[in-house]
Amino acid sequence: MKVLLLSGDCVEDYELYAPIKALEMLDIDVHVVCPDKKAGDTVHTVIHYMEEGLQNYLERPGHPFELAHTFADINLADYAGLFIPGGRFPEYQRYDERVLDVVRHFFARSLPVAAVCHGVQILAASGVLQNRTCSGFNLCKLDVIAGGGTFVDYDxxxxxxxxxxxLVTAPAYPAIGVVMREFIKLLGVKIQM
Known part of the structure; x- marks a missing residue:
């Protein structure tokens, strides 16, 4: 089984690496791609965190990630699901029609899709949230509403x-464990304990 994971410069570090490792643990092949980058190119990740007294989050450099796959070479029919992490890359990739077409492909076929944090910006821009409910980073609420969806807010x-x-969504990286659990269920993978 293969899962496609969208990425770009300034992707949230933990929201990139944790899903890859969780899926690899289950022997699921994860292809991480970025428009206009090819295998061997690097995606620069970032780490966001809230600090008391600040009105917005802070950003620090994360771990570099070397792509093993080229966006232009993907065959969407090869993938069982799509994962969209957050960070700042969704704010610019939501303007890329190629990225939006990728999202539309998975929704048109009712394939599993997971989006965390700012990843919902790409969903909203792709037009797939009409009459849907989802969560995301609280500053993405207006994007979801403008995209025709209902935003589920969490404290x-x-x-x-x-x-x-x-579709499974969550507000931010602290929920990555439960998001992965639900995404894995949607993929139809059974885990015996």
Whole structure:
């Protein structure tokens, strides 16, 4: 099984690496791609965090990530699901029609899609949120509403997620564990304990 993961410069470090490792643990092949970058190119990640007394989050450099796949070479029919992390890359990739077409492909086929934090900006821009509910970073609420969706707001980022059909979303990286659990269920992978 293969999962496509969208990325770009300033992707949230933990929201990139944690899903890759969780899916690899289950022997799911994850292809991380970025428009206009090819295999061997690097995506620069960032780490965001809230500091008391500040009105917005701070940003620090994260770990560099070397792409093993080229966006231009992907065959969407090869993938069972799509993962969209957050960070700042969604704010510019939501203007890339190629990225929006990728998202539309997965929704048109009701394939599993997960989006965390600012990843919902890409969903909103792609037009797939009509009559859907989702969560995301609280500053993305207007994007979701403008995209025709209903925003599910949480007081806490930790362990809060929302599932609407083939879509699982969450406000931020503290919920990555529960998002991955639900995304893996949507992929149809059974884990025996």
């Amino acid at each position: 806490s980022f930790s362990k809060n997620f929302h599932v609407d059909g083939n």
